[in-house]
Amino acid sequence: MGTLACGKVHIMEYVISVLLSGISVGGQYALIAIGYTLVYGILRLINFAHGDVFMVAGLLGIYLTATLPIPVSLPLVIVFTVLLGFTIERAAYKPLREAPRMSVMISAIGVSYLLQNTATYVTGGQPMTYPTIPFLSDTVNVAGTQTKWVVIITPFLVLILVTFLTMLINRTKVGMAMRAVSKDFETSRLMGIRINSVISVTFIIGSALAAVGSTLFFTNYPAITPMAGAMPGLKAFVAAVFGGIGSIPGAVIGAFIIGICETIIKGLPSNWDVSVFSDAFTFALLIVILAFKPQGLFGEAAADKV
Amino acid sequence: MSEDVLKINDLKVRYGGIEAVRGISFFVKKGEIVTLIGANGAGKSSTLRAISGLIKPAGGKVELEGEDITAKDSTTIVSKGLMMVPEGRRIFPNLSVLENLKIGAYLRNDDLEEDLNMVYGYFPRLKERSWQAGGTLSGGEQQMLAVGRALMGRPKLLMMDEPSLGLAPIVVQDIFEIIKRIHENGTTVLLIEQNANMALHVADRAYVIENGKISLEGTGKELLADEKVQAAYLGARG
Ligand SMILES: Nc1ncnc2c1ncn2[C@@H]1O[C@H](COP(=O)(O)OP(=O)(O)O)[C@@H](O)[C@H]1O
Ligand SMILES: [Mg+2]
Numbered sequence: 001m002g003t004l005a006c007g008k009v010h011i012m013e014y015v016i017s018v019l020l021s022g023i024s025v026g027g028q029y030a031l032i033a034i035g036y037t038l039v040y041g042i043l044r045l046i047n048f049a050h051g052d053v054f055m056v057a058g059l060l061g062i063y064l065t066a067t068l069p070i071p072v073s074l075p076l077v078i079v080f081t082v083l084l085g086f087t088i089e090r091a092a093y094k095p096l097r098e099a100p101r102m103s104v105m106i107s108a109i110g111v112s113y114l115l116q117n118t119a120t121y122v123t124g125g126q127p128m129t130y131p132t133i134p135f136l137s138d139t140v141n142v143a144g145t146q147t148k149w150v151v152i153i154t155p156f157l158v159l160i161l162v163t164f165l166t167m168l169i170n171r172t173k174v175g176m177a178m179r180a181v182s183k184d185f186e187t188s189r190l191m192g193i194r195i196n197s198v199i200s201v202t203f204i205i206g207s208a209l210a211a212v213g214s215t216l217f218f219t220n221y222p223a224i225t226p227m228a229g230a231m232p233g234l235k236a237f238v239a240a241v242f243g244g245i246g247s248i249p250g251a252v253i254g255a256f257i258i259g260i261c262e263t264i265i266k267g268l269p270s271n272w273d274v275s276v277f278s279d280a281f282t283f284a285l286l287i288v289i290l291a292f293k294p295q296g297l298f299g300e301a302a303a304d305k306v
Numbered sequence: 307m308s309e310d311v312l313k314i315n316d317l318k319v320r321y322g323g324i325e326a327v328r329g330i331s332f333f334v335k336k337g338e339i340v341t342l343i344g345a346n347g348a349g350k351s352s353t354l355r356a357i358s359g360l361i362k363p364a365g366g367k368v369e370l371e372g373e374d375i376t377a378k379d380s381t382t383i384v385s386k387g388l389m390m391v392p393e394g395r396r397i398f399p400n401l402s403v404l405e406n407l408k409i410g411a412y413l414r415n416d417d418l419e420e421d422l423n424m425v426y427g428y429f430p431r432l433k434e435r436s437w438q439a440g441g442t443l444s445g446g447e448q449q450m451l452a453v454g455r456a457l458m459g460r461p462k463l464l465m466m467d468e469p470s471l472g473l474a475p476i477v478v479q480d481i482f483e484i485i486k487r488i489h490e491n492g493t494t495v496l497l498i499e500q501n502a503n504m505a506l507h508v509a510d511r512a513y514v515i516e517n518g519k520i521s522l523e524g525t526g527k528e529l530l531a532d533e534k535v536q537a538a539y540l541g542a543r544g
């Protein structure tokens with residue numbers, strides 16, 4: 001990357017490869033961003049621990065694939081990540097249901113550090129190499145560019161998962177309960193809805209998607225450190241804000257935009273010397289857009305939680 | 307004895323140091339329509355919220371069909387057949403009208419067709435708007451939706467907290483007409499109102515709440531004729 005390509009063919013290939021990897025990174029951010037936006041939608045909580053749950057899912061991937069065959073270990077990664085997300089909510093957020101929102105947020109920051117510190121303890125702080133997942137890591141030729149299968153698969157997988165999630169939320173009883181609880185806890189209770197179960201469901205979905213995202217993301221990533229969840233987590237969070245926090249399509253579209261922007265900037269010719277600023281550029285772009293559209297792309301006009 | 311659908315004994319509700327409900331006792335018999343009237347801040351909503359499990363009472367006992375439901379969680383209470391129309395309607399603005407009705411039957415797993423038709427029978431306007439978002443309805447329509455939603459739970463007791471609040475007089479008339487019909491069709495109703503005139507006209511029996519205590523009780527007719535009630539709640543002079 002970064003070398004100025006000469007000749008039309010090379011430029012085309014170059015553009016395609018940048019777009020492909022942008023879409024793929026965006027898709028991975030999208031899987032994390034949904035977790036932020038779902039939890040925010042229902043609890044009005046920015047779950048600072050979510051990026052670290054994503055990191056733990058990565059580590060689980062390393063440890064589990066080391067001892068178990070892939071068809072067993074990858075589903076287990078999802079199961080354990082879901083358990084982690086569920087437990088975090090029950091232990092750190094549920095007891096603070098009636099507390100001021102700031103207290104819950106501090107609790108979330110605490111959980112985030114707890115996960116990072118535990119990861120440091122377990123790994124000894126050493127960067128851990130993510131295993132090569134067959135097929136996902138295999139290379140494929142697309143329009144003359146070499147890329148990994150994971151890059152091709154990610155956007156499709158994201159679309160399938162988002163379609164399922166949207167159907168769950170719009171067409172099922174539990175989805176209806178999620179939408180009701182996101183507006184009004186008390187009246188939801190009066191309908192007989194167990195709001196704690198509904199809240200748990202959102203954490204379960206968010207964690208499961210983060211687990212899937214971790215496998216896709218870390219396959220393309222050199223190593224996992226205890227901080228490995230921070231940056232993708234932050235970007236996914238920004239994607240969720242950008243799309244209008246609380247909105248699933250918003251989070252997905254926001255994530256794709258961020259992924260593509262970031263990859264384009266990183267892929268600019270190296271003699272322009274801008275690629276190191278890709279994160280700062282991405283955030284600057286968002287600030288500009290949010291200045292014009294404070295609620296994000298699909299955000300509600302006001303926080304109308306009763 | 308067991309024909310008491312609801313029996314409240316010495317109910318108390320406290321918010322920190324404030325005692326909002328100070329030992330209230332009353333009952334509702336099967337098939338009755340009973341009203342609790344009282345001024346703003348008298349403790350009416352607190353009473354209903356304690357009955358429906360939204361807040362824990364500080365003392366006293368709540369029995370539904372002879373079963374102790376004091377301080378049970380609201381899911382359990384709803385599952386036993388107690389549905390509430392909350393103050394301010396509180397329909398779900400982001401759910402369609404149809405979904406708002408379906409969510410009233412959240413704990414039921416049987417067919418809802420018959421009940422939907424029943425609700426649409428009371429409120430034909432809801433049928434016309436069944437695909438519209440609840441939040442787009444007018445205040446009166448939202449109140450009808452809130453009542454319909456509660457009916458979808460097939461309540462043994464329907465509790466309504468100030469259904470006339472903030473509605474135009476003509477709409478209030480409609481709502482009370484419907485309450486009468488719902489009652490005539492066999493639903494037991496506990497109605498909370500500040501609009502004492504309307505409430506006492508439809509009620510079999512009534513209680514007056516003042517400062518968290520019951521100060522008067524009697525049939526609707528008796529209270530309508532009561533001088534103190536007339537002076538304090540019916541706007542009569544002298
Ligand atoms: N959540 C609360 N916290 C503190 N005080 C409350 C709360 N809800 C109600 N109160 C107080 O309790 C009293 C009774 O209120 P309420 O039951 O709402 O009366 P009503 O429904 O008859 O108007 C009032 O003085 C009110 O200010
Ligand atoms: Mg009230």
